[in-house]
Amino acid sequence: LVCWTAMVAAYARNGYVFQAKHLFDEMPERNVFTWTLMLSVYSENDCVDETKSMFDEMPERNLVSYNAMISVYASSGHLQQAKEMFDHLPERNLVSWTSMITAYSVYSDVNQSKETFDAMPEQNLVSWNALLSTYAQNPGYFESAKLIFENMPQRNQISWNAMLLACADNGFLKDGERIFSQMPERTLVTWTTMVLAYARNGHIQSAKTMFGAMSQHSLVTWTAMLAAYADNGLLEDARQTFLKMPEKNLVTWTSMLTVYAHNGYLEEAAQVFDHMPERDLVSWNAILTVNAMHNQFEQSQCIFYSMPAQDTGTWNIMLALYTRNGHIWKAKKLFDQIPDKSLVSWTPMLAAYSRNGHTQKALIMAETMKLLDMAD
RNA sequence: CAACACCAAGUCGUCGUA
Numbered sequence A: 001l002v003c004w005t006a007m008v009a010a011y012a013r014n015g016y017v018f019q020a021k022h023l024f025d026e027m028p029e030r031n032v033f034t035w036t037l038m039l040s041v042y043s044e045n046d047c048v049d050e051t052k053s054m055f056d057e058m059p060e061r062n063l064v065s066y067n068a069m070i071s072v073y074a075s076s077g078h079l080q081q082a083k084e085m086f087d088h089l090p091e092r093n094l095v096s097w098t099s100m101i102t103a104y105s106v107y108s109d110v111n112q113s114k115e116t117f118d119a120m121p122e123q124n125l126v127s128w129n130a131l132l133s134t135y136a137q138n139p140g141y142f143e144s145a146k147l148i149f150e151n152m153p154q155r156n157q158i159s160w161n162a163m164l165l166a167c168a169d170n171g172f173l174k175d176g177e178r179i180f181s182q183m184p185e186r187t188l189v190t191w192t193t194m195v196l197a198y199a200r201n202g203h204i205q206s207a208k209t210m211f212g213a214m215s216q217h218s219l220v221t222w223t224a225m226l227a228a229y230a231d232n233g234l235l236e237d238a239r240q241t242f243l244k245m246p247e248k249n250l251v252t253w254t255s256m257l258t259v260y261a262h263n264g265y266l267e268e269a270a271q272v273f274d275h276m277p278e279r280d281l282v283s284w285n286a287i288l289t290v291n292a293m294h295n296q297f298e299q300s301q302c303i304f305y306s307m308p309a310q311d312t313g314t315w316n317i318m319l320a321l322y323t324r325n326g327h328i329w330k331a332k333k334l335f336d337q338i339p340d341k342s343l344v345s346w347t348p349m350l351a352a353y354s355r356n357g358h359t360q361k362a363l364i365m366a367e368t369m370k371l372l373d374m375a376d
Numbered sequence B: 001c002a003a004c005a006c007c008a009a010g011u012c013g014u015c016g017u018a
Helices: A003-014 A017-026 A032-043 A048-057 A063-075 A079-087 A094-106 A108-117 A125-137 A142-151 A157-168 A173-182 A188-200 A204-213 A220-230 A235-244 A250-264 A264-276 A282-291 A297-306 A312-324 A328-337 A344-355 A360-369
Strands: none
Touching: A003 A017, A003 A032, A017 A032, A032 A048, A032 A063, A032 A297, A032 A312, A063 A079, A063 A094, A094 A108, A094 A125, A108 A125, A108 A264, A125 A142, A125 A157, A142 A157, A142 A360, A157 A173, A157 A188, A173 A188, A188 A204, A188 A220, A204 A220, A220 A235, A220 A250, A235 A250, A250 A282, A264 A282, A264 A312, A282 A312, A312 A328, A312 A344, A328 A344, A344 A360
């Protein structure tokens, strides 16, 4: 049994999700270890619902399996579910606590993230890194990130990379270059981050040079370079990169679709969508966005109704389309149908009302939000 | 002897950048 599980793990580590699943199905017997392993394999695809049903199917669970589930909730922004599970745990360990730091960070609640860190019975390098990432990934906390980075008890490769990303995202290119040169060692992640640092700060030439200087490339680095060109409006370079790539996945295809879309090539974007080997919610939202932004009303509605799944992003796109075209009642109808409304659903509706001169309704809405304790 | 937490790529909202 140990051998089988190790093999499933080996497949999963190398990206052979399908083979891992196959092996899992073929195993003569399974235990908590195996089930939890499969949980984490699935969770890498961000399919929260599927992961949850797998979790529910498990014949037995231990702290590790609960932690795995909390981690999925955390990284996908399902703070409520993560917190609820965490609160009901009979016992918690470092891993459980660190996942909650991440959960708050993804939910943009920087203060709670820090409070969780402070509330932990003990901290290790990983939890310090998690806190550092909270500051690195939420805008406006660059100074805090720097402070943590300089004062943490130890640093590893991940700490350096996280700090580099913070520089890149906050426009501190010079600091980023300094971090890059000071690092004890550099990984593929480091190089990719540096490519992004240049690209996002308007130095596409340097980004390209950096990309060329890398000793190896992966699917992610190629796609990052594609996105870099896209960010800088270089359609032709993006297209060439796309054609040159040795392999492509959903992210690559969707990036290319978006490049066309941002440059006004509706037709080409649609073609990319049609040729994609597979689609997920993000790619559906992307094609919906293209049509909505060009006010292709019928086409947008058609896509909207034929989508296999929808999320708050989808509804926001449609809300924006409806209100831009003066269909405020359609917007309202859609809004009323949204389950589990959160801040991200209320905000566009509120904006829609005020933009269309329905000041009174906007005010009522704002009041309602206040009553529901969602805004201040 | 095997499973869980921290770093890089895609869509939407809010906020910034003009």
